[in-house]
Amino acid sequence: MQFVRTILWVLLLVGILAFSFGNWDKQIDVRIWPGIVWDTRVPALVVVSFLFGLVPMWLYHRGVHWRQSRRISALETATTKMTSPKTEARPAAPVRPENSERNRPPEPSNPVEPEPTPKS
Structure with a gap:
């Protein structure tokens, strides 16, 4: 594809050069604004x-x-x-110290005394 593109650009350049050599002697006046006139050659106008x-x-x-x-x-x-x-990575489980107050099970409010076992 790059080869085809290069060929097209070369053909365009050759065409512009042939046009420039054929029309270089012709000079034209280009009026840009009233009072401003640009005297230029035809190939320069075509390229611009x-x-x-x-x-x-x-x-x-x-x-x-x-x-x-x-x-x-x-x-x-x-x-x-x-x-x-x-x-x-999964987040690690929080470390809980064994003797922490939060980790102790709650103590019963009315502790029940165990019944003594009969001796036989």
Whole structure:
């Protein structure tokens, strides 16, 4: 694909050069504003006009390409995070000291005395 693109740019350059050599002797007046006239040659006018049309569209194309590549990479990242196995460590159980007041079972409010066992 790069080869075809290079051929097209070379053909465009050859066409502009052929046009420039054929029309270099012709000079025209371009009125920019009333009172401002630009004396230029035809090939310069053609090249400047071509660039005025090409550069904004090229910048727009590069911006769209950049935005789409960012979207695609964000979606790929999200997809890999969704499909990767969960390897998150589980939180450790809190350590409870044995002689802590909170860990002791509550004592009954009315302790019952055990009955003595009869001796035989």
